[in-house]
Amino acid sequence: MKPLVFITGASSGIGRALAARYHAAGFRLALVARRGAETEAWAREQGWPEADWRVLPADVADIDSITAAGQRCLAEVGLPDVVIANAGISVGVDTADAADLAVIARTFATNNVGMAATFQPFVSAMRARGSGRLVGVASVAGIRGLPGHGAYCASKAGVISYLESLRGELRGSGVKxxxxxxxxxDTPLTRGNRYGMPFLMSPEDFADRAFVAIRAGVSYRVIPWPMGVAAKLLRLLPNAVFDRLLAGRPRKRRQGE
Structure with a gap:
């Protein structure tokens, strides 16, 4: 039987590109998206045999919803070889505005709790099998905090640390x-940005490079690599220099802007 990949956030952007890349590599697809009907229509447009894919509608920010999707995958499709927690949101925030506290809570519910809830149904079964890949999509925005982008930066920093912890927990189990x-x-998540985006890449290019990294089972990979070098240099800057460098930088659009 063909191997199986489970992908969240599959309705657009990176998730959709990863789905296409994995199907091209001979995988069956379990695709999680809030917009289930739209995702099903897209899969049919690709001309893929219906036996090769299944759409599992779910809201990653809702623990019961996403864990139920995982349990349904196990019961109806099988135990995945690869689980990719890709779903995420990015909205600018201003801590002085009380309304943005709800945006921060929703960001963490989706990007952090939602990632753990995506993995949870599969961890024990993968460990028992002795193989599998649990893949979390972080961001270079998690390496240093950007003004006006506190919710997203903090959530992605949390993703990086969470995955590092999980990697240690599963060491020696065969699960990478x-x-x-x-x-x-270049996705709907970034197109509204009001600042320069160096090394901007297409979702398809990203998916190709991510597929290689995931197949190799690397622990950590920045894509593209020049962005990783730039991020590491930013991390080394003293705070005073970093703060001056970002002074006046356009901020992420807030909800409703």
């Missing part, structure tokens, strides 16, 4: 934990 760290990818 892979942290994929995108730079700027």
């Amino acid at each position: 934990v892979v942290t994929v760290v995108p730079g700027y990818v």
